[in-house]
Amino acid sequence: MRLLERVTGVRLVGADRGVWHRLMATRFVAETGDAAGFTALVLLLSRATDSATQLSTLLAALVVLDAVVTPLCGSVGDRFDRQRVMLLACGGGAVCYAGMFLAADHVWVVFALACLSTVFESLYFPASNAALPRLRPEVNLGSLFAAFAQVGTAGGLLGPALVAGLSLGAGVEWALLVNALSFVLAGVLVASIRRAFGPGGSEEPAPDGDGATAGALPASDRRHVLVRFPVLWSFMGLWAAIQLGTGAMWVLLPLLAEHLGNAELTYSGLNAWSVVATLAGMLLVTRLATRVGAGTLLIRGLVAQALGFAVLAAAAVLLGWPALGVALAALLVHRGGQALTGASSYELLAESVPDDSRARASSWVDFATIGSFGLGVWMAGPVADAAGLAVLALVSAVLVACSLVAARHLVRVAGRHQFASRGT
Structure with a gap:
């Protein structure tokens, strides 16, 4: 252990x-x-x-x-x-x-x-x-x-x-x-875990700059969680933008495997390599999380995801072993960036919403994530048929890059709605 x-x-x-x-x-x-x-x-x-x-x-x-x-x-x-x-x-x-x-x-x-x-x-x-x-x-x-x-x-x-x-x-x-x-x-x-899972507890909002409490709400507030915490709209917008681009990967990888040859073996290999790249990214996050802020990790992760898609566009126009090598490098960068993005955004979300609302907050962000991912998958097919894999990869890179705007806004807004993570 x-x-x-x-x-x-x-x-x-x-x-x-x-x-x-x-x-x-x-x-x-x-x-x-x-x-x-x-x-x-x-x-x-x-x-x-x-x-x-x-x-x-x-x-x-x-x-x-x-x-x-x-x-x-x-x-x-x-x-x-x-x-x-x-x-x-x-x-x-x-x-x-x-x-x-x-x-x-x-x-x-x-x-x-x-x-x-x-x-x-x-x-x-x-x-x-x-x-x-x-x-x-x-x-x-x-x-x-x-x-x-x-x-x-x-x-x-x-x-x-x-x-x-x-x-x-x-x-x-x-x-x-x-x-x-x-x-x-x-x-x-x-x-077997003898601990309080929540909700409830004694969480206290982090002090704001003027001595007031940021995001403090009365315990009797029964408004919808999206009304009580407008910061959730920023989280949902960020993940909607990310997943519109990332959803294309479901279409891009199998078609890229066909382009590279021996589709079944290549596709399985690319998926296995994606898992390895994700694990490597998570190891990096655990080492950086205590030294680098969540907002910085989020921005760096999105840059890496966009860069990975751009490099995949190059793999789509190359042939043979060079194309495979470029594809593996692109997936390493992209999946590693996804690891940074996922962990840092969950951290920001957990700190931006008090304990008694975290499950609902997480579920609404998941709603935006799942819905946008499905839309991204659906859009990827027609783009690939009409313009080819390279264009699909570049369009995905642009969509993920556009999410940087939402990410920067989110980091600013989340900083004003921080709740301590303790509670009993």
Whole structure:
């Protein structure tokens, strides 16, 4: 476990170390099972559908459902005890995926249960993210979210590998059962943590320059979270701008793999390299978070993402090994930048909203993120067909670069709405 602390950059002592290890294990188990379950679901749906259009329609329906229910589920995490919400989500997800395993030959039953499971997962993650500052108030938030992103990314890499192994023997449907068991294990780990998950507590707003408190609100304020905290519009605008460009990666990578040759092997390799690049970026974040402000990390991350897309445009016009080398370098820069952007923006969000509203705030930012990502994916196809991969990559670079304007505004606004991350 000492190795875990060295890798994540988070140092704890005594009983805190045990809580931290269980938190990390919970996220790793949840992300591994989620990645395995989703991979198996896509494979099962692709077998049962007659065309790529049908498959994309079913997957798009899950994305739309996720975007719609996430804000509603976020309000649950601020209204009820977050530990109980997470336990409810784990139980519901386990039942759904166990049912999908038993009904693997009936595609519409599988799809219906996948929709229901999406609701439970939308309950789990906003409550989990909102609880982190309460469970570990003494840890730098940038390091905290970066560490969780590290283990989540590792789980995202292990999940598809489990599906690949199962497909060689028992069958991909067994990955659905693996995900059901991961929900159970995650629930056991969550239940074992004897700490207050929130909401509520004694958080105090950080003092403003004139001695007043920035963002202080009466406890009885029942206005909508987007009205109470206008800073959330800046977060939503930032992520909408980022995801419009980043969504193109779903279309760009498989088409680039075809351009490079041996599409299946190349695409798998590019995805694996993307995970490695993301992990490298997270390691960098944990080292920089205590020395560099979240706003600075956010700006640097966006610059790296835009630069990565611009370099991918060069890979799209080259051939052979030079093109592959340029593509790998571009993904290293882009995915590393994504790591900086993600961790720093979560830190800014956690500091800009008090504990009793964090789950709802996170869910509305997720709503903007998911919706814009889907729009970016949808827009990428026509651009690639009409103008080619190089133009698509350059358009994405410009869109991400434009988000720098929103990022600079966000950093200024968030600085006036800082809440301490402690609370009991």
